[in-house]
Amino acid sequence: MDEKNISKAFEPAEVELKWYQHWLENDYFRAEGKSGKKPFSIVIPPPNVTGMLHMGHALNNTLQDIMTRYRRMQGYNTLWMPGTDHAGIATQNVVEQELAKEGISRHDLGREKFIARVWEWKEKYGGVITNQLKRLGCSCDWSRERFTMDEGLSRAVREVFVRLFKDGLIYQGDYIVNWCPRCHTAISDLEVEFTEEKGNLWNIRYPYADGTGEVIVATTRPETMLGDTAVAVNPNDKRYKDVIGKMVILPLVNKEIPIIADDYVTAEFGTGAVKITPACDPADFAMADRHNLEIIRIMDGSAVINENGGIYQGQDRYTARKNIVKDLEKAGYLVSIEDYTHNVGKCYRCKTDIEPAVSKQWFVKVKPLAKNAVAAVVKGKTKLVPPMWEGTYFEWMSNIRDWCISRQIWWGHRIPVWYCECGEMIVSTETPDACDKCKGTKLRQEEDVLDTWFSSALWPFSTLGWPDKTDDLKTFYPTTLLVTGFDILFFWVARMMMMGLYCMKDVPFKDVYLHALVRDEKGDKMSKSKGNIIDPIEMIEKFGADSFRFTLAAFTAQGRDIRMSPERIEGYRHFVNKIWNATKFTLMNLEGYSGAKPAAGDYSLADRWMKDKLNRAVADITTYLDEYRFNDAAARVYHFIWNELCDWYLELVKPVLYSGESPEKRAAAQETLHSTLSTAMKVLHPFMPFLTEEIWHMLVKDGSSVMVSDFPVYDDARSDQEACDKMSLIIDVISRVRNIRGEMNIHPSKKLKVILAAPDQKAFNTMQEGAGYISNMARIEDLKIESKIEEPKGVATGVAGPVRVFVFLEGVVDIAGEQARLEKEIARISKDLANISRKLANSDFREKAAEAVIRKEQTRFQDLQGKLEILNGALERLKKIAV
Ligand SMILES: [Zn+2]
Numbered sequence: 098m099d100e101k102n103i104s105k106a107f108e109p110a111e112v113e114l115k116w117y118q119h120w121l122e123n124d125y126f127r128a129e130g131k132s133g134k135k136p137f138s139i140v141i142p143p144p145n146v147t148g149m150l151h152m153g154h155a156l157n158n159t160l161q162d163i164m165t166r167y168r169r170m171q172g173y174n175t176l177w178m179p180g181t182d183h184a185g186i187a188t189q190n191v192v193e194q195e196l197a198k199e200g201i202s203r204h205d206l207g208r209e210k211f212i213a214r215v216w217e218w219k220e221k222y223g224g225v226i227t228n229q230l231k232r233l234g235c236s237c238d239w240s241r242e243r244f245t246m247d248e249g250l251s252r253a254v255r256e257v258f259v260r261l262f263k264d265g266l267i268y269q270g271d272y273i274v275n276w277c278p279r280c281h282t283a284i285s286d287l288e289v290e291f292t293e294e295k296g297n298l299w300n301i302r303y304p305y306a307d308g309t310g311e312v313i314v315a316t317t318r319p320e321t322m323l324g325d326t327a328v329a330v331n332p333n334d335k336r337y338k339d340v341i342g343k344m345v346i347l348p349l350v351n352k353e354i355p356i357i358a359d360d361y362v363t364a365e366f367g368t369g370a371v372k373i374t375p376a377c378d379p380a381d382f383a384m385a386d387r388h389n390l391e392i393i394r395i396m397d398g399s400a401v402i403n404e405n406g407g408i409y410q411g412q413d414r415y416t417a418r419k420n421i422v423k424d425l426e427k428a429g430y431l432v433s434i435e436d437y438t439h440n441v442g443k444c445y446r447c448k449t450d451i452e453p454a455v456s457k458q459w460f461v462k463v464k465p466l467a468k469n470a471v472a473a474v475v476k477g478k479t480k481l482v483p484p485m486w487e488g489t490y491f492e493w494m495s496n497i498r499d500w501c502i503s504r505q506i507w508w509g510h511r512i513p514v515w516y517c518e519c520g521e522m523i524v525s526t527e528t529p530d531a532c533d534k535c536k537g538t539k540l541r542q543e544e545d546v547l548d549t550w551f552s553s554a555l556w557p558f559s560t561l562g563w564p565d566k567t568d569d570l571k572t573f574y575p576t577t578l579l580v581t582g583f584d585i586l587f588f589w590v591a592r593m594m595m596m597g598l599y600c601m602k603d604v605p606f607k608d609v610y611l612h613a614l615v616r617d618e619k620g621d622k623m624s625k626s627k628g629n630i631i632d633p634i635e636m637i638e639k640f641g642a643d644s645f646r647f648t649l650a651a652f653t654a655q656g657r658d659i660r661m662s663p664e665r666i667e668g669y670r671h672f673v674n675k676i677w678n679a680t681k682f683t684l685m686n687l688e689g690y691s692g693a694k695p696a697a698g699d700y701s702l703a704d705r706w707m708k709d710k711l712n713r714a715v716a717d718i719t720t721y722l723d724e725y726r727f728n729d730a731a732a733r734v735y736h737f738i739w740n741e742l743c744d745w746y747l748e749l750v751k752p753v754l755y756s757g758e759s760p761e762k763r764a765a766a767q768e769t770l771h772s773t774l775s776t777a778m779k780v781l782h783p784f785m786p787f788l789t790e791e792i793w794h795m796l797v798k799d800g801s802s803v804m805v806s807d808f809p810v811y812d813d814a815r816s817d818q819e820a821c822d823k824m825s826l827i828i829d830v831i832s833r834v835r836n837i838r839g840e841m842n843i844h845p846s847k848k849l850k851v852i853l854a855a856p857d858q859k860a861f862n863t864m865q866e867g868a869g870y871i872s873n874m875a876r877i878e879d880l881k882i883e884s885k886i887e888e889p890k891g892v893a894t895g896v897a898g899p900v901r902v903f904v905f906l907e908g909v910v911d912i913a914g915e916q917a918r919l920e921k922e923i924a925r926i927s928k929d930l931a932n933i934s935r936k937l938a939n940s941d942f943r944e945k946a947a948e949a950v951i952r953k954e955q956t957r958f959q960d961l962q963g964k965l966e967i968l969n970g971a972l973e974r975l976k977k978i979a980v
Pocket residue numbers: 277278279280281444445446447448449
């Protein structure tokens with residue numbers, strides 16, 4: 098290693114670019130369609146092609162990359178399938194906004210030209226998010242990158258549509274849908290966002306046709322009365338018992354409509370009588386079905402009153418509302434107006450108020466599909482992690498409604514249905530040339546496109562080449578793992594389950610890891626209006642991708658939201674720097690290191706301990722990653738590198754490295770240092786790919802890459818319990834001395850005089866073996882090890898297992914201060930003791946608490962009593978010194 102490389106600081110930007118390029122050039126991300134290795138596959142949740150990397154993506158893709166890199170190193174034939182989603186409405190909106198700036202609409206362009214324009218946009222800007230994923234370090238197999246509108250995937254979409262249709266699982270029907278009058282399309286129930294708004298409740302008089310009185314109805318939407326076809330009451334509502342079946346006159350419209358009885362009406366709402374507008378309300382629509390009521394559409398696709406609205410025709414729904422209320426009032430029909438807070442559905446895309454509307458739509462009959470998707474989870478063929486989501490999944494699937502799959506937009510998969518002039522309808526995977534029935538060639542394709550989620554539901558197999566029987570499908574389906582946010586469990590995961598089982602006769606994935614939301618450090622949702630959004634790219638630029646990724650992993654506990662702040666990421670940049678400095682230290686001390694294997698006897702206790710600790714860390718980290726416990730895995734890596742390696746081993750080993758006393762021992766230390774750090778880089782690699790690759794190349798100079806090295810395996814044969822036990826005791830003793838030093842405010846440069854009393858023979862031997870470490874690490878100039886002595890005068894004491902630690906205070910400590918400390922500590926422990934003894938005396942506690950809990954309290958009581966005795970003794974002695 099040349100001096101220049103050793104002395105420079107870690108420069109994330111430069112290093113990240115260099116290694117990502119290197120990985121790509123060496124094809125390390127590429128999966129093999131045919132291979133003797135065990136497969137591991139993940140399909141990426143395809144980000145919208147309009148998307149920009151946000152914290153949700155950053156988290157989601159970091160976790161996928163950790164698992165992918167981990168399995169790749171374990172020798173799996175690893176496929177991380179990347180791609181983007183065409184995102185129908187979102188993308189169409191973006192391009193429409195562009196057009197608006199030019200003063201034109203998509204209708205001015207026409208369908209074909211508009212779609213060409215969207216493709217143009219996609220070519221130009223569609224790669225933004227892909228490049229951002231690369232900056233994060235994602236090791237996707239880019240050679241297989243897919244797009245939901247590419248040729249192969251479009252073929253899969255048509256194939257599935259036709260199969261479902263032929264199986265009677267797709268139908269067309271009149272339906273009330275959530276209609277966005279701005280986007281001009283139906284949107285799914287899941288895409289409606291509800292916001293609480295202050296509105297009004299208008300009470301309106303509907304006179305009986307026979308002139309015998311009136312019924313008063315309450316409504317939040319008076320303009321819909323133009324389409325009323327009934328008034329409904331609850332059949333058990335005594336107030337209306339005698340009027341059921343009577344006709345009322347619909348004000349302003351002046352036509353007669355019936356009063357009907359339906360259980361759906363709650364007597365408690367308003368007056369207990371409600372107006373029924375089947376074309377404007379899903380519940381009313383269902384009621385119209387039950388009572389065979391007329392359905393009158395009163396608005397067009399832009400929510401403007403149509404020809405059925407009489408004099409209000411041409412008015413926007415809200416203008417019409419104002420005018421209708423005014424006219425009702427003028428004509429004496431308006432009884433009262435109340436303030437009323439209610440939930441208003443908005444389009445998730447453009448925030449326009451949803452207008453429920455009746456129109457012809459295409460549906461998938463999901464009940465039969467859902468049945469299999471539920472069974473697969475019950476049988477454990479697909480496992481949801483954390484399992485708490487299973488209940489939600491089952492509940493949702495059992496209440497599932499048919500899926501409206503048609504959208505009235507242009508950007509998307511156009512439904513493969515053609516209409517002939519003769520009335521024939523052709524459903525086909527290929528664009529037909531002529532009508533089967535009349536041979537006519539004037540065919541018109543269905544205008545609607547499919548819901549974006551239709552193509553993403555096929556993602557796990559369409560990306561692998563379905564409907565062809567490809568090697569990729571054979572090798573990688575079912576995929577091993579899906580990592581996604583819980584918020585699209587139903588939008589996406591459930592639908593993939595249904596479609597995978599339907600088309601492939603097998604589940605799309607074995608494990609589904611559902612992560613929570615990324616929030617700010619206070620736990621608030623990130624939003625533009627709050628100004629608390631953290632931009633992942635900004636974080637990568639500021640702190641480096643490695644620190645950023647590590648932070649995300651460290652805070653990802655199953656089932657809990659992730660609280661993120663730039664400070665937290667900065668915190669882990671210190672970790673990066675610590676590792677970098679440890680590397681510099683290692684490289685500087687590897688001088689003369691030949692790589693030859695030292696004799697077993699040359700390894701010091703510290704070397705043996707380090708190797709044992711590494712072995713144990715590997716075991717834990719493997720378990721945690723196998724169980725998707727990302728935070729536990731990250732914490733364990735962190736603890737190993739920061740504490741065990743940097744804080745302890747690097748310090749313990751310095752004397753051997755620095756002194757020329759034993760070249761053999763030095764070589765053993767060098768080997769330990771080199772192998773531990775390089776193995777640590779392997780373990781850390783899935784979390785911090787760039788830093789580890791940079792260090793790997795500095796340490797292991799054979800041109801290999803850490804990302805394709807073997808992930809370490811725990812080896813029982815290498816465990817060294819003896820070294821572990823001895824070193825733990827030595828570390829404990831050092832820590833006691835350091836504690837005393839810290840608590841008594843003894844300056845670090847002051848060398849101490851210490852006696853260790855180890856009556857136990859084994860401990861005595863260990864102290865003798867570790868004397869060098871202890872003197873060195875605790876800065877002791879005069880260390881004595883005794884088997885049994887009376888406590889000397891003028892010392893501070895500590896206990897480390899069977900060893901008692903006596904630190905002589907004379908000349909090094911502020912006695913009065915120490916006295917105060919002891920008194921404080923004694924007071925604290927006395928208080929704790931009083932609390933516990935009160936608890937133990939409480940009969941209620943003794944009756945209710947488990948035996949183990951009681952025993953634990955008793956043990957604690959004894960421990961504290963012991964401590965108190967020691968402290969009291971110390972205080973006594975200190976007082977004697979002070980005199
Ligand atoms: Zn909209």
